[in-house]
Amino acid sequence: MEWCVSMPKIELHAHLNGSIRDSTLLELTKALIGKGVMNFSEVEHIILKYNRSLKEVFKLFDLIHILTTDHNTVTRITREVIEDFASENVVYLELRTTPKKNDSVGMSKHSYVEAVLKGLRSITSVDVDFIPHCEDSKTLFTPAPVINGHVRKKIFVRLLLSIDRRETTEAAMETVKLALEMRPYGVVGIDLSGNPSIGDWTTYLPALKFAREQGLYVTLHCGELPNSKEIKNMLDFRPQRIGHACFFEDEHWRQLKSSNIPVEICLTSNVRTMTVPSIDVHHFAHLYNAKHPLALCTDDSGVFSTCLSKEYKIAADSFGLGRREMFELSRNAVEHIFADSKVKEDLRKIFNSVAKKYGSVTTVSSLENICI
């Protein structure tokens, strides 16, 4: 596990409100119980359950959203989630979140995103790069600064705004327009997520098409349920990435492979929500062996008690990946990020320099000392 932690990693599929620390969730729950807003016996079974069905996970999200409605909490969880990913050597994080409107606390979708950005700016423990570079800037790669002999950690963070499948076409369009407005502050794309048993994804097609026309990247939660027509239509749309791909049939695999759309693989999430029967039959193996572009991701590290290092360890243990394979899997994910080519180039350099160090060391303990 230590090795998986020490390795530089790329996280492409993490939902902000699904990645909250347990301790923070508990603290927020207690505060609401203290105010008499919530009764612990009503929420205990939702919070403490281990294996949750798809329906129960979305109940949990509704509860989490009650706990995180105000701007300060959104700022706090953003800061903590980024710190947590950085602490396990995630060097690039694409964090996605659904902008929420809540009149009772004076929150608009715009102010929600502002609160997220405030969280990004408030981080002092690591260097956070979230402002996109000008395309014509030719600045050279700057390694993280050395302070008192220690290399300060640096994490690149980019944001995706999510459209929830409960929303209307107009609300989805509002999110896309907001994403365009927030592009100078690190928003790079749009995600379609939410309970897959709700709504028809074509409701969001006008907004998704508009996003793409305007140069935003699009990723879709695809195949979380057996819905053959929706899967086919989503692949026809040719998003730049998809998440999950659990209930694919032969024709979908063929279509996916011929279009080469990278897949965000969320092992623990899929097993815990029973969208795959067990880890040993997970489609990761199929795609990995076919050399299809993919990236290991957490989905909801808080809800599913995982982290990206654990996902790599699970892949290694379940599918027989060695360190070299894990490293290459992580390195290849760089090619599927939505940030600009300058970031890609910087990340390639980070992986190259770590690869050089790996080449000259053989023991786990010496690998642990590798600072990135």
Ligand SMILES: CC(C)=CCNc1ncnc2c1ncn2[C@@H]1O[C@H](COP(=O)(O)O)[C@@H](O)[C@H]1O
């Ligand atoms: C099958 C299952 C439940 C696994 C989890 N996979 C998911 N599938 C679809 N939408 C999701 C999933 N995890 C999180 N989300 C979306 O992300 C939201 C939480 O993060 P945020 O509020 O956008 O910051 C949830 O309310 C939901 O809309």
Ligand SMILES: [Zn+2]
């Ligand atoms: Zn997801």
